[in-house]
Amino acid sequence: MAAPIAYAERTTYSLIATDLDGTLLRGDDTFSDRSLSALARVAAAGAQHLVVTGRPAPRVRPLLEFLGSTGLAVCGQGAQLYDAGADRLLWSVTLDRELAETALGKIEAEVGQVHAAVDQDGVEGLTLIEPGYEMPHPTLPAVRVDRRDDLWCAPISKVLLRHATLSDDELASVARAVVGSLATVTMSGPGTVELQPCGVTKATGLALAAGHLGLRPRDTIAFGDMPNDIPMFDWAGHGVAMANAHAELKAVADEVTLSNEDDGVAVVLERLCSQG
Known part of the structure; x- marks a missing residue:
């Protein structure tokens, strides 16, 4: 596994964008206590957590409810911007x-x-x-x-x-x-x-969500594990691949953390909190 790369310009981020499957979720579709604790710490520090997933909004809703999230979520590989609090799509693109x-x-x-x-x-x-x-x-x-x-x-x-x-x-x-x-x-x-839909990627939805929140690419750290996360990494200020990530994503990541089973997202978030 590649060693974590030191942050040259900043140690805090206002937007924490995480994929779900293979990243924040464990293989049994659950969140670890350590991950939940780390998300709570960054929220207490003022950062916002944004789920950016290939799952469509109806398949994400139960997970957001478990997290207690009432904010935005990027669903359907960026084709849907979902408002969890209102249970409605703020934006969606369909495939002809x-x-x-x-x-x-x-x-x-x-x-x-x-x-x-x-x-x-x-x-x-x-x-x-x-x-x-x-x-x-x-x-x-x-x-x-x-x-x-x-x-x-x-x-x-x-x-x-x-x-x-x-x-x-x-x-x-x-x-x-x-x-x-x-x-x-x-x-x-x-x-x-x-x-x-042609031209739609996770970066499409992430950029739209960040715009709603008044945040920019350099405010964002993104976590993922598969090639569909590459556009999100290209857009975000810092991209973190999981140890279990596809080789194509690791090749463009700024950092490689531990696997989803070993709380790789939490490891990075805990470090950010300690440095902030």
């Missing part, structure tokens, strides 16, 4: 369903059959999965539909893809090569290659 179908066709023309799921837009949107698709997070609720056409019954924020034999890296590489401007291709976790 015809473009999504076309993109899927282009991908399958290259690699054969893929299995797909969609996250519907809105605070009550469902996750729909077609026959053959297995949820990478079995604890998350999903509704199985009878055929692919049923995935497009309502506006969607993104499409999730899985392939029987290709790795996530291989599937994402092919998808990026053939999808072009139809959608943005991201890889957000094991078994999770996604299509989202």
Whole structure:
């Protein structure tokens, strides 16, 4: 593991942006006591915690309630800005369903059959999965539909893809090569290659949320573990990758901390509090 990099210009940040899966959450979808304590310390010091996740707003709501958060959250890979206190979306972008179908066709023309799921837009949107698709997070609720056409019954924020034999890296590489401007291709976790609205990334939602809060990139420290966090790291003043992070994210991170199972986020936040 790379050694933590000393902060050359500042030791405090006003905005703590954290991914959830593989970052702040442990593998069993829980927060450690140490992480909760560290978040409480930075809040007491005046910093704001912002969840920036690929999960859609309905799948994030229970976690925000557990954290006692009534502020903003960036959901759906940056396609949704959710106000937890009001339980409403302040902003959302949907993926055109015809473009999504076309993109899927282009991908399958290259690699054969893929299995797909969609996250519907809105605070009550469902996750729909077609026959053959297995949820990478079995604890998350999903509704199985009878055929692919049923995935497009309502506006969607993104499409999730899985392939029987290709790795996530291989599937994402092919998808990026053939999808072009139809959608943005991201890889957000094991078994999770996604299509989202073209040009929308976690940085899109993070910048919008920071603007609402009156904060800037240099006020922000971001934590993540997968390639979908790269735009967020590019935007933030300081990017911290987890020890369990994908190599592509570690390559652009300012610092590598311990794994999500070893309270890597808390380790950095505790250091910041001691230096502040």
